[in-house]
Amino acid sequence: MKVSALKPAADPGSGSLRLLATFDLELSDQIRLYGLRLLQAPDGRRIVYAAQSGSRRTATFDPLLAERITQLASQTYSEATTAHGSNSKS
Template sequence: MKVSNLEATANPGGGRMEHVATFDAQVTDDILVCGMRLLRAPDGRFLSYAPTALGGRRSVTFSPETAAKITDAATRYFQEHVTANDISNRSAA
């Protein structure tokens, strides 16, 4: 599992789930999912969501085990690389 192109989100949105980053996930050597979203729940847990197609329907789904691995990898990357650079001072592009 490899996370790449992770970018912190300047506008976390107004919903209960805070959109903190967008990233790509290399799930296997043959499968790269672009445009994944990393969200933070009100209780502090991180969750990852696959990109959506027209109409808001998810374009890909994962087993619970694979989803957990994707979320763990994205969370580690986010915490180690993005927050280390203090994203709180970034302005919206």
């Protein structure tokens, strides 16, 4: 499993969930998902949402897989923001 094309969000939005970044995910050699979102809840917890088609998400994940994806995306996000000199406290 590999995160690619991670882009920290220029505008985190004004909702209760703050957008940290969008990214693509190579789930396996056979499956790639595009446009996933790494979000941060008011309590600091991070979650990943699949892309949407209209108001409907295009995929959901088993809780254990969702946790692994969130950890990987969070690590990649932290590395990306550190590499670009961000002082973000996300």
